[in-house]
Amino acid sequence: MTALRRFGRDLLQGFFPELCLYCGEKIVDRDFFCTACAPRSGFDVIPAENPKYRQHYTFVYEGPLQTLFQAAKFSGRRRARRFFTEAAARDLDNLNDGKSVFLALPSRSDFLRTLLKKSLPATRLISDAFQVKRSLFGTKANKLLGEAGRYRRIHESLLWAGGALPEAERYILCDDVSTTGATLGHAAHLLAKNSGVDETRILLWSLMYRPRLLKDFAV
Ligand SMILES: [Zn+2]
Incomplete structure (x- = not known):
């Protein structure tokens, strides 16, 4: 400024x-x-839905931060975007030890891509490891699908893109919001299966962690 x-x-x-x-x-x-x-920004480890993987998040998706996140992602508000970009950059910088590569999950909005691009050197960031076949971003929001429907949709639509990965000691999968960890968990599964990366070398990261609420089970 x-x-x-x-x-x-x-x-x-x-x-x-x-x-x-x-x-x-x-x-x-x-x-x-x-x-x-x-809000304190920093890493906390939470048990992912799939306990095989460790997961970090920067903020909990609730209260004012939830509103702020929506303003940043969906309305493109610049100050809100800057707030999250700076927080993500600090956290990702801690993880960027020179031995890790970061894999971005596909996203319909450019929010995640921009955030990661500004936080990480281009040589460490892979944006095309995964592809979306269809309907991952369908008309019905994932959170409105039942547990089984959401799981099925993720499995049918998030695919491995088939490219070669750079050698690294650790592979960090990045998404903007994680609720059940199902999307990140499936991405980790695809990574392990297709590239032979051992599961212990995979870390899941999301900017926001949205604690699962009881109402999520209601539909
Ligand atoms: Zn205050």
């Missing part, structure tokens, strides 16, 4: 202070949240 733009923003803040998206009381320090409420 240029000094002039920063000055303009600070001046605007002086007259119309923006309140924290989370507590709604304190004034925003930087990017949506006051200092106290700023």
